[in-house]
Amino acid sequence: MAEQTAILLLAHGTPDAAEEIPEYLKNVVSGRPMPDTVIEEVRHRFVAIGGSPLTRLTMEQGRLLEAALGVPVYVGMRNWKPYIADVVKQMVADGVTRMVAICLAPQNSRTSVGLYRRAVFAEAGKQMKIDFIEGWAEDDLLAAAFADRLRATWEPYCAEVGEKVSVLFTAHSVPCRTVQTPLPDPEKPDRPPLPADPYNFETKKTAMHVAARVAGLDKWYFAFQSQGMSGGPWIGPSVEDTLTALHEEGVKRVVIQPVGFLCDHVEILYDIDVSFKEFAAGLGMEIRRPGSLNDSALLTAALKHLAEGGLERLKAAETNAE
Numbered sequence: 001m002a003e004q005t006a007i008l009l010l011a012h013g014t015p016d017a018a019e020e021i022p023e024y025l026k027n028v029v030s031g032r033p034m035p036d037t038v039i040e041e042v043r044h045r046f047v048a049i050g051g052s053p054l055t056r057l058t059m060e061q062g063r064l065l066e067a068a069l070g071v072p073v074y075v076g077m078r079n080w081k082p083y084i085a086d087v088v089k090q091m092v093a094d095g096v097t098r099m100v101a102i103c104l105a106p107q108n109s110r111t112s113v114g115l116y117r118r119a120v121f122a123e124a125g126k127q128m129k130i131d132f133i134e135g136w137a138e139d140d141l142l143a144a145a146f147a148d149r150l151r152a153t154w155e156p157y158c159a160e161v162g163e164k165v166s167v168l169f170t171a172h173s174v175p176c177r178t179v180q181t182p183l184p185d186p187e188k189p190d191r192p193p194l195p196a197d198p199y200n201f202e203t204k205k206t207a208m209h210v211a212a213r214v215a216g217l218d219k220w221y222f223a224f225q226s227q228g229m230s231g232g233p234w235i236g237p238s239v240e241d242t243l244t245a246l247h248e249e250g251v252k253r254v255v256i257q258p259v260g261f262l263c264d265h266v267e268i269l270y271d272i273d274v275s276f277k278e279f280a281a282g283l284g285m286e287i288r289r290p291g292s293l294n295d296s297a298l299l300t301a302a303l304k305h306l307a308e309g310g311l312e313r314l315k316a317a318e319t320n321a322e
Helices: 018-028 036-048 054-069 084-093 113-124 140-161 199-211 239-248 271-282 297-321
Strands: 005-011 073-077 098-103 129-133 166-172 220-225 253-258 286-288
Touching (some): 005 084, 005 113, 036 271, 073 084, 084 113, 098 113, 098 297, 113 129, 140 199, 199 220, 220 239, 239 271, 253 271
Parallel strands (some): 098 129, 166 220
8 A cells, every 4th residue: 555655745835036936926826917016025025035945845844754654755836846736647657546635734725725625636536546634723733833833932032031922823814705605696596605714713723722732821812914915805913903902002022923834935034034023123022933843843743643644544445445
């Protein structure tokens, strides 16, 4: 079974160079035209951090998982190379017939996990048996991994200033239309409406599980970050609005802990480390951020546990089919 089984890690993707950003953004928005101002702002942020390490770090996460699990691990990206379709083709060529697919966005949403799932099944067709893990927002090992990173920053910070520092958990925002429950189509009464998108709730569940693992943490908040620049309303509250509200309450120090990102990339290295820190400084506040999970052993353990569960489900399905 091991020779024919593999794990596929799915991620957002990032361009390799600044000149690739226009093509990359076209993939992100499914070919819709993007204003030149947006393209230039994304290019500015990419260059300001020396390029995004997302691909390199995701590949390393795959390597660590493969070493821990003893099963081949592939990595596919939705918006850039290596594209999901190309990676699935390679898996078929390598003789893989069973796949466990894990999206490296733990909180389920139609705009992330749903699109990854569509890409995987569109290319794999009937060539593979697939166990696709929809979401793992409340995974114990994931919470332990984030809590481990948070404690390493929060506890010394509290000791340094002599008081408990507030923690602001964040996750990437999504368009409001994503989380609005679709109404039945009166012209197609026999078609059931889509279920409510769980993302808005799953992000906060992750934060709750992380906070519960940090002894003494009783002052924490939640906000959505990195709202889109191309128009339309996105869910909030935003980090900027939340920091402003905390400032008005007299808060001087905040630890920002993202819980929707598993490695460093632009939304962390620029949005938090540059933009939010500058915004906070303008309010007279100090921001600190725990290190990202990146090569965390606890993250590897979480992925290994998820993969093993998927492999067991594939095996059970085959046994039941006999």
